[in-house]
Structures are given as structure tokens and as C-alpha cells.
Amino acid sequence: MAQNPQATAAVPDLSVRLGPLRLKNPVMTASGTFGYGEEFADFLDLGCLGAVVVKGISLLPRPGNPPPRIVETPAGMINAIGLENVGVEVFLASRLPGLRERGVPVIVNIFGNTVEEYAELASRLDGAAGIEALEINISCPNVKQGGMIFGTDPAMAAKVVEAVRLSTGLPLITKLTPNVTRIGEIARAVVDAGSDILSCINTVAAMAVDIFSRRPKLANVMGGLSGPAIRPVALRCTYEVVRSVNVPVIGIGGITGAADALEFLLVGARAVQVGTANFINPATAVEILEGIERFLQVQGLAGIEEFIGTLDTGCLFPFAEESCEWIDLKQP
Amino acid sequence: MGKMQEDARIIRNEEVARMTWLMRLHSPGIAARARPGQFGMVRVREGIDPLLRRPLSFHRIHSGKGEIELLYRVAGKGTWWLSRCQPDSLVNITGPLGNGFTMPDNPSAAIALVAGGIGIAPLFELMVRISESRSKIKAEKMHLFYGARSADELLPAAVFESTDVSVHWSTDDGSFGFSGYVTELLEEWTARAGFRPTELFACGPLAMQHNVARWALARDIPVQLSLESLMACGIGACLGCALPAVHPGGSSAEHYVHVCKDGPIFSAGSIQWRKIRKQQLPSPIFPCD
Ligand SMILES: Cc1cc2nc3c(=O)[nH]c(=O)nc-3n(C[C@H](O)[C@H](O)[C@H](O)COP(=O)(O)OP(=O)(O)OC[C@H]3O[C@@H](n4cnc5c(N)ncnc54)[C@H](O)[C@@H]3O)c2cc1C
Ligand SMILES: Cc1cc2nc3c(=O)[nH]c(=O)nc-3n(C[C@H](O)[C@H](O)[C@H](O)COP(=O)(O)O)c2cc1C
Ligand code: FES
Numbered sequence: 314m315a316q317n318p319q320a321t322a323a324v325p326d327l328s329v330r331l332g333p334l335r336l337k338n339p340v341m342t343a344s345g346t347f348g349y350g351e352e353f354a355d356f357l358d359l360g361c362l363g364a365v366v367v368k369g370i371s372l373l374p375r376p377g378n379p380p381p382r383i384v385e386t387p388a389g390m391i392n393a394i395g396l397e398n399v400g401v402e403v404f405l406a407s408r409l410p411g412l413r414e415r416g417v418p419v420i421v422n423i424f425g426n427t428v429e430e431y432a433e434l435a436s437r438l439d440g441a442a443g444i445e446a447l448e449i450n451i452s453c454p455n456v457k458q459g460g461m462i463f464g465t466d467p468a469m470a471a472k473v474v475e476a477v478r479l480s481t482g483l484p485l486i487t488k489l490t491p492n493v494t495r496i497g498e499i500a501r502a503v504v505d506a507g508s509d510i511l512s513c514i515n516t517v518a519a520m521a522v523d524i525f526s527r528r529p530k531l532a533n534v535m536g537g538l539s540g541p542a543i544r545p546v547a548l549r550c551t552y553e554v555v556r557s558v559n560v561p562v563i564g565i566g567g568i569t570g571a572a573d574a575l576e577f578l579l580v581g582a583r584a585v586q587v588g589t590a591n592f593i594n595p596a597t598a599v600e601i602l603e604g605i606e607r608f609l610q611v612q613g614l615a616g617i618e619e620f621i622g623t624l625d626t627g628c629l630f631p632f633a634e635e636s637c638e639w640i641d642l643k644q645p
Numbered sequence: 646m647g648k649m650q651e652d653a654r655i656i657r658n659e660e661v662a663r664m665t666w667l668m669r670l671h672s673p674g675i676a677a678r679a680r681p682g683q684f685g686m687v688r689v690r691e692g693i694d695p696l697l698r699r700p701l702s703f704h705r706i707h708s709g710k711g712e713i714e715l716l717y718r719v720a721g722k723g724t725w726w727l728s729r730c731q732p733d734s735l736v737n738i739t740g741p742l743g744n745g746f747t748m749p750d751n752p753s754a755a756i757a758l759v760a761g762g763i764g765i766a767p768l769f770e771l772m773v774r775i776s777e778s779r780s781k782i783k784a785e786k787m788h789l790f791y792g793a794r795s796a797d798e799l800l801p802a803a804v805f806e807s808t809d810v811s812v813h814w815s816t817d818d819g820s821f822g823f824s825g826y827v828t829e830l831l832e833e834w835t836a837r838a839g840f841r842p843t844e845l846f847a848c849g850p851l852a853m854q855h856n857v858a859r860w861a862l863a864r865d866i867p868v869q870l871s872l873e874s875l876m877a878c879g880i881g882a883c884l885g886c887a888l889p890a891v892h893p894g895g896s897s898a899e900h901y902v903h904v905c906k907d908g909p910i911f912s913a914g915s916i917q918w919r920k921i922r923k924q925q926l927p928s929p930i931f932p933c934d
Binding site (some may be wrong): 345348376392552589593595596620 | 647648650693694695696697698706737739759793804874875876877878880881882883884885887888889898899900901920921922
């Protein structure tokens with residue numbers, strides 16, 4: 314199968330360490346875009362994935378928003394699902410066991426309406442076997458009561474993370490929203506509060522209207538934009554967050570192929586999550602994995618660690634080095 | 646057999662009625678698995694615009710030949726691109742998805758079907774299967790009530806010759822058959838003929854399906870409806886394709902079903918019709934570049 318002389322080289326090491334979390338490779342699937350994993354079992358071998366992040370879970374089941382809940386936009390889609398989910402009890406009893414059997418590390422995305430709910434949820438999940446980490450969703454733009462408020466205010470965000478930290482010994486990932494002016498500030502606050510890892514970004518606040526019916530295209534009026542349309546925004550956020558904190562960062566947003574994923578790793582993300590692309594090609598995550606492996610082989614790299622965070626932001630015009638001092642991007 | 650993703654080769658793609666195209670595909674994996682009433686998610690084009698796949702029902706399933714047919718109305722960007730696809734090129738399809746129709750307990754009983762416009766698409770394979778399983782001697786007449794806005798949007802009568810169905814035509818503008826809505830034709834004809842179907846199948850615009858549902862519920866006739874919703878994944882992962890439904894526990898609590906996995910075939914009584922938001926007007930088609 315070797316298409317390239319270098320392709321016969323040893324298989325590159327794809328394993329990554331994210332603080333307390335060790336993954337066999339850096340490719341995960343993003344919350345809300347991969348169901349509870351089972352839905353994709355016909356299309357790919359779940360066991361190949363670095364991890365599966367399941368749909369956001371709350372203490373009690375939630376019915377979600379009235380339809381229409383989604384709308385397609387140029388190179389993207391806006392969703393206002395309203396965090397529909399089966400609730401933590403049903404998740405533990407009937408979704409988690411099946412997923413564990415597939416041999417894939419499970420990360421549970423959690424959200425609550427109050428700090429106490431987050432904490433209670435975390436302690437319910439703390440005791441359950443087969444959960445690798447928790448991802449705290451403080452960034453969903455759809456729930457009026459909670460999400461947006463927690464994720465956009467550094468003090469509130471820190472409170473949630475502190476409470477969760479006290480309730481569980483599991484590795485904690487905090488998922489950041491791009492809908493803030495200074496994402497680095499929120500990042501620092503949640504790391505100080507005890508988050509081991511950060512992931513970014515959640516969806517970008519957005520809306521779509523119909524000029525003929527003069528109605529919003531979503532029943533919720535506003536929703537969250539995802540897909541290739543947000544990738545440059547996500548990349549910038551990831552870069553900013555990487556430079557603001559010294560914990561591992563997971564890059565998310567518009568990744569559809571290996572090259573996209575590598576962009577995030579290049580700017581310093583230690584892993585990526587694939588979201589909307591799962592809808593377009595249910596085997597995307599595995600194809601990305603294969604693509605990264607081929608890229609490393611062609612580049613002659615022994616492992617993904619040799620590539621992560623190697624972005625060269627030096628002067629674009631080396632002959633004029635002195636006049637480039639003003640663009641010193643390496644300084645935070 | 647589960648779901649799969651397949652690069653289907655186009656055998657034929659042609660306009661068979663106004664804005665209505667028939668695409669025949671070589672898709673052996675899906676053809677072997679599919680049942681009437683199920684659908685596929687079709688990637689109309691490589692690239693990121695349009696980004697999402699389009700849900701299309703299986704119009705015909707030729708499992709022996711490894712072929713399927715899709716009947717689609719050019720309704721916007723995605724279906725327009727699909728109509729541009731040439732024979733021998735490939736289209737990626739995931740499927741078969743959804744629950745599909747439940748075959749009638751007694752296929753020889755008095756069965757009626759109601760199709761509004763492109764709603765004929767999923768009903769055709771069902772009619773073929775029912776026709777095949779009927780007792781030629783004892784079967785009651787099977788009736789199809791088939792309406793469209795205008796005569797040029799209807800499939801030609803000849804295509805129904807292979808089935809065991811008598812077709813009752815209607816057009817909104819009166820250009821062919823009964824003048825008026827197909828649900829009016831259903832009501833009028835059944836009353837006049839004293840015909841009471843034992844079972845009903847329907848597909849078409851939401852308003853039409855709602856009327857069929859009301860008609861059937863009032864007469865206590867079981868009905869299977871093929872419903873639509875906006876979809877992103879088609880496999881139960883995004884939860885985007887929700888429709889308001891009657892709570893299974895009988896409570897008044899908010900409850901949603903998901904068209905791609907709980908449907909697209911639903912019984913009339915399971916949907917909370919009143920809670921479905923006013924449908925968007927179909928946007929006029931802009932010229933595609
Ligand atoms: C289960 C199911 C089976 C279907 N079977 C058929 C069929 O056999 N033949 C046929 O012609 N049509 C069928 N439809 C409707 C078909 O999916 C839409 O007409 C098509 O998606 C329109 O895409 P577009 O890009 O041309 O239109 P656009 O208006 O440009 O589409 C914009 C977005 O809205 C979605 N959309 C628009 N109209 C509908 C609709 N009525 N239902 C669902 N999504 C819609 C599109 O998928 C896309 O995401 C089916 C729908 C569902 C849910
Ligand atoms: C339909 C849908 C549902 C989502 N649900 C959740 C969720 O429950 N919790 C969460 O943290 N993020 C959720 N997200 C956000 C994604 O996990 C991801 O952060 C975002 O879509 C950006 O990545 P993408 O462009 O690759 O999709 C959802 C996204 C989509 C499209
Ligand atoms: S279309 Fe994604 S859940 Fe139905």
C-alpha cells in the first residue's frame with residue numbers, strides 16, 4: 314500500500330498526553346455531534362478513536378427546543394437543539410455500558426442550570442466506571458438560564474469549575490465559548506479554578522431569517538454556528554488560549570479533514586474534536602486519523618509530539634528582521 | 646443488516662415531470678438492505694457548499710439488480726445540483742435510514758394511499774410490494790389518491806400499470822382529474838363510493854398529511870404517514886429533526902420524536918399537530934451559479 318518511499322517507515326506514534334489524560338491518538342468526536350457513539354458503529358470502528366465525547370448530560374432529562382432546530386448556512390449550520398438529553402440516570406444505566414464495550418475512552422460532557430447542579434452531576438459521574446474525563450460545558454449559547462452566563466463571565470466560570478473540582482477526581486476539561494471579547498481571560502480563570510485541560514470552541518452565536526416569510530429560520534430565533542465556516546475563528550481562539558495558559562488545549566471547530574486537524578495541532582492544541590463533519594461523512598474521524606498518520610510519515614516525523622505547537626511566527630521577511638519587531642507574536 | 650455509506654453510480658438521471666427528476670443508481674449494498682419507506686442521506690456534491698446531505702426516500706428498490714431509484718423535486722440548491730449529475734458519476738449515499746412502512750397485516754384488504762406531489766416517491770415501492778403480496782382472486786381494490794398542483798407535475802399514468810392500484814387523480818388548478826385538493830377528493834370519493842379503507846398510507850405536504858390524519862382519526866382508520874423535518878445527520882445523532890409528539894406516558898409534558906430514527910413513518914395519533922410551527926413558505930428558487 315506504500316504510495317511514497319517514506320510511507321514504508323515505522324508507524325508514527327500518535328499517542329498524546331493531556332495532563333492527567335493519556336490518549337492513543339489526538340482525534341476525538343465532539344459533544345452533540347456523535348450521539349452516544351452507538352449511532353456511528355455501522356460506519357467506523359469506535360475503538361480507533363482517541364475518545365468519544367458524548368452529548369451533553371444534565372441531572373434530569375430535557376426535551377429540548379421546539380423545531381425547527383437546525384438550519385444550513387454557507388459552509389456551516391446553526392443549531393438550537395436546546396440540550397435535549399436523556400439525563401444522567403438513563404445515561405449511566407443504558408448508554409454508557411454499550412459504549413464501554415466498544416473499547417473507546419468515554420468523556421462525558423456535562424451542563425447544569427446552577428453551580429450546585431454541575432457539582433451534583435459531577436459527583437454522580439465520579440463513581441461510575443468507564444469514564445475517562447468530564448468536559449464541563451459552560452459555553453452553550455442555547456440555554457437562557459445557564460450556559461451563556463457561566464461561560465462569558467470569568468468569576469462565574471471559575472465558580473462552576475471549582476465546584477466540579479471538589480466533587481470529582483476525574484480529569485476536568487472546560488469547554489470555552491468563542492462568544493467573548495477576551496477568551497484568554499476566561500481560560501486563565503478556569504485553569505486557576507482547577508481545570509486540567511481546556512477545549513475550544515463551542516458554537517458561535519448566530520442567526521438566520523427568511524425574507525419571504527419574514528420569520529426566523531430557527532424556532533429559538535438564535536442558535537450556534539458550527540462547521541467549516543467557523544474554522545478560522547476557532548483556530549484563532551485556540552491559538553490565543555494556548556498562549557494564555559499552561560495546560561493542554563483541545564482544538565474544536567470546523568474540522569473536516571486531516572489538514573484541518575493539523576492546523577490546530579500546529580498552533581499548539583494537543584488534541585482535536587471533530588463535530589459537524591460527522592454528519593457529512595460519518596467516517597470522518599477515522600479518515601482524519603489515517604490522514605495525520607500519512608502526513609507524519611511523509612514529513613518523516615516519528616510522532617505527533619514533534620509537530621504539536623511548532624508554529625513559526627517569526628518574521629515573514631527575514632531580510633528585514635529589525636523592522637519586524639513590532640509584530641512579536643510570541644509575547645502573550 | 647445495518648446502515649452503510651456507499652458511492653452509488655448514476656445509471657440515469659432525467660426529468661420525468663415538471664421539476665421532478667428520477668435518478669436510478671447502482672447501489673448494491675443499500676439496495677440489499679432497504680425497505681419501502683426508508684430513506685438515504687444523499688451527498689449532492691463534494692465540498693462544503695451545500696454542506697449537509699439531503700434526505701431522499703427510496704422510490705424503487707431493485708435488490709436483485711443492486712439498484713435503487715430516487716424521485717426528487719428540484720426544491721433548492723441541493724436538489725438542483727443533484728439534477729446536474731451525469732450518468733456514470735458517483736453520488737455518496739448513507740442508508741438505509743429510518744423505520745420504513747409496516748406492511749399491512751392483510752395486503753388483500755381495502756387499502757388506500759394518498760400522495761401529494763412528490764409524496765408519491767416513498768409510496769410507490771410500497772404499492773409494488775403490496776401488489777406482489779396480494780391474493781389475485783380475493784383482493785379488494787387498492788386505491789391511490791394522487792394529487793399535485795398542476796397536471797404537468799404528475800407522473801404519467803403508465804407508471805402505475807405495473808401495480809395493482811386504481812389511481813384517482815386531482816390537481817389544485819383543475820388541469821387534470823378532480824379539481825381541488827387530494828384530501829377533498831379522498832373525502833368526496835370515499836363518501837360517494839361508500840368505501841372505507843382498512844388501512845391508509847400517505848405522504849405529501851405537511852398540511853395535506855394533517856388533513857389525512859384528521860380524516861383517518863375521525864373514522865378510526867389506522868394510517869401510516871411519511872413525515873419530513875430538517876435533518877443534519879439522519880442517524881439520530883444531532884437531534885435536529887425533532888417533531889412535537891404525544892408523550893408516551895400520556896402526560897402533557899413536552900415530548901419530541903426524531904424523524905430520522907423514530908420515523909419517517911408515524912401513526913397519525915402520535916404527532917402533536919397543533920404544536921408544529923407554521924411552516925416556512927417554500928423559498929423561490931434562486932438561479933444557481
Ligand atoms: C425522510 C425524508 C424523505 C424525503 N424524501 C424525498 C423524496 O423522496 N423526494 C423529494 O423530492 N424530497 C424528499 N424529501 C424532501 C427533501 O429532502 C428536500 O426537498 C431537500 O432536502 C431540499 O433540498 P434543497 O437543497 O434542494 O433545498 P433548500 O431549500 O436549498 O434546502 C435548504 C436546507 O433545507 C432542507 N430542506 C428543504 N426542504 C426540506 C424538506 N421538505 N424536508 C427536509 N429538509 C428540507 C435541506 O435538506 C437543506 O438542509 C424528503 C425529506 C425527508 C425528511
Ligand atoms: C447539533 C449540535 C449539537 C451540539 N451539542 C453540544 C453539546 O451538547 N454540548 C457541547 O458542549 N457542545 C455541543 N455542540 C458543539 C460542538 O461540540 C462543537 O463544539 C461545535 O459544533 C464546533 O465544532 P464543529 O465546527 O466541528 O462542529 C453541538 C454542536 C452541534 C452542531
Ligand atoms: S437528523 Fe440528526 S437526529 Fe435526526
